[in-house]
Amino acid sequence: MKDKNKMEVPLFDLTRQYEKLRKDVLKKMDAVFTSGNVIMGSNVKAFEMEIAKYLNVKHAVGVANGSDALRISVHALDIHEGDYVITTPYTFFATASSIVLNGATPIFVDVEEKYYNINLNEVENVLQTHPKKEKIKAVIPVHLFGKTVDLERLENISKKYKVYIIEDAAQSLGSVWYYNTSEKKFSGTVGDLGIYSFFPTKNLGAYGDGGLIVTNNDRLADRVRKLRVHGATKKYFHDEIGVNSRLDEVQAAILRIKLKELDNYIEKRIKKAKNYKDLFEEKKLYKYLDFPEYFDDRTHVYHQYVITLKNSTERDKLANFLKEHGIGTSIYYPLGLHMQKCFKNLGYKQGDFPVTEQASKNTLALPMFPELMKKEQQYLAEIIKKFYKNH
Template sequence: MNVPLFDMTRQYEAMREEILNTLDNIFKSGKVILGPNVKSLEEELAEYTNTKYAIGVANGSDALFLAVKALNIGKGDYVITTPYTFFATASCITRNGARPIFVDVEEKYYNMDLDKVEEILKNHPEKDRIKAIIPVHLFGKTLNLDKLHYLKEKYGIYIIEDGAQSIGSKWNNKNGFSVGDLSITSFFPTKNLGGYGDGGMVFTNNESLANRVRKLRIHGAAKKYYHDEVGFNSRLDEVQAAILRIKLKHLDEYIEKRINIAKNYDEFFKKYELTKVIDYPEVFEDKSHVYHQYVITLKTGNRDELRKFLTEKEIGTSIYYPKGLHQQKCFEYLGYKEGDFPITEKATKTTLALPIFPELTIEEQEFIVKSIKNFFNI
């Protein structure tokens, strides 16, 4: 049985006719840049996330960069974030001339430890230069929004929620993106709401910030050829917007299917007595986890051997992430060393993402878990 880590083709078959008809209408209209589908998607996603403004941009990395830029964060400023995340979460800080301060993550779900964030906000020798926090709702698990709101209010600090992996997630019935001065998501094809190419979105409840991001995405021009500042070329493609509008109608259904897949994994891990060798995500029915990735943690030190074994069985897996950002060569100048973030460093050596996408069958899941059982010879 060949089980990919992610498969776009099954989903496409279910909506192929609608997508092709929609694309044909776009091409016949000739409106392919910032057209009506981009505007409609922005409105629909603002409503879906319960935010006032949504601004489509070229990709999630640009969304982060533009969010930092819109807050006028730059040289001499610090921004707190996590070292256990995709590169863009930190590069958006350094590309704006600011300096990241990394904070270790919590056990099990690997979201940024907000207690450690507060310690930095209280005790950092240059705490007055810390302008923002960029928390990540990692793998689709919502970070504690109540605690995040408390930090924002107590310390008067900007929040940029990195929801690249968490569209549709909640915390105690609060939508993700409800705390951030700005928040972002990504429409990379593997995401829960993914296009057939790159795309991203910036969310905010602040009209002036929304207007700033809109200008920045088109070379700093509020009006064509009249540039208030030097901006960038970062526009969400009309074709991608149209495809995303089709998929958005099914997003809650996709999330429910991912939750059910997590539940199936849970039952199979118990059935095949694997709980003594691996930890796995708890099943959350309340959308506090939308399972963009399903990441297990090995209690033993043979993650790479397991991955090789599963590859030989034609089961797709991935490692998110093989190095903490503090260990990346380009960030050596920050002065961090091995051992500074022990939970992150442990996660880079012990975690493995298993296949998850809405169309994954229960038979495929059982094959995956039985293969893991065979590897451990349990």
């Protein structure tokens, strides 16, 4: 029998947003097609300028996706075989594969409890004590789920240990950090290079793939621009070997429309995070799970809303229970990168990164997108409450 109280609550829904943007998007797409200028046209240029202005950064270079943005960034810093790069094992695969694709070796460092960003104390410890410390060229921190890593400390680490920083801000576009001087900077803009992804689920999502590299360094900007077009500064004249990784003109046109809405989207996500917190507190769910704090100062832009279960044996049961009740969830990430088959040769073993390993068993991402409705969040909180009543 059909349960008439059952609601369908997707983890993410692009169609609700499209309803509002449809007219604009179709008009802009038509203009691109009519112009016949479908590769690296005026929209790519304009978008690069507009987003550089938004982020208060000197250069923004569009590329095909966030994974390429990372790979090109590592390349642009001349990191290659024999070099080492510190990063987190609790992230999307591309953060670490970008290092290996350039011939270098990742050194994983565990994450902090609660927000799962790279543990900067451990980073410093590795920079001081690793047997190959002279060969460590860079650190790639990830502003995971949209929570900003301490940017001021990253800058200090870079200066103190003379290492490059490539910020993986794929999930955190629009998030900020407040310096002691009360100056405010955007995640992604402090490192030598910063990267973003416009994968459709991201806070600024395209209708396909897209990525961006930003920098304040003129030389690196030129290098990155060259690397995205097969290493050529002039068509068919190649200074070095690069790749084909251009931001699509149609996607750039769409991103220009959405960039105007980005602050509005972020405000809405922050509001959803507050709703979740209020609901979980009201239902006393903190007995069973930890959930992200509510920050209205943009130090978290809630790309994902990830809860941590106190009892890890219940995670998959809760996910299934929510699914039975029409609610979508996801696990970011079910296996730390240090335990991935393809990184076996790095020699890591189970137990090396306890916080990562625990998080891969007891975290669960709940529905989070700007158009998520309050009644859907209420329903979700009721179903979680019901789960704990039954168990």
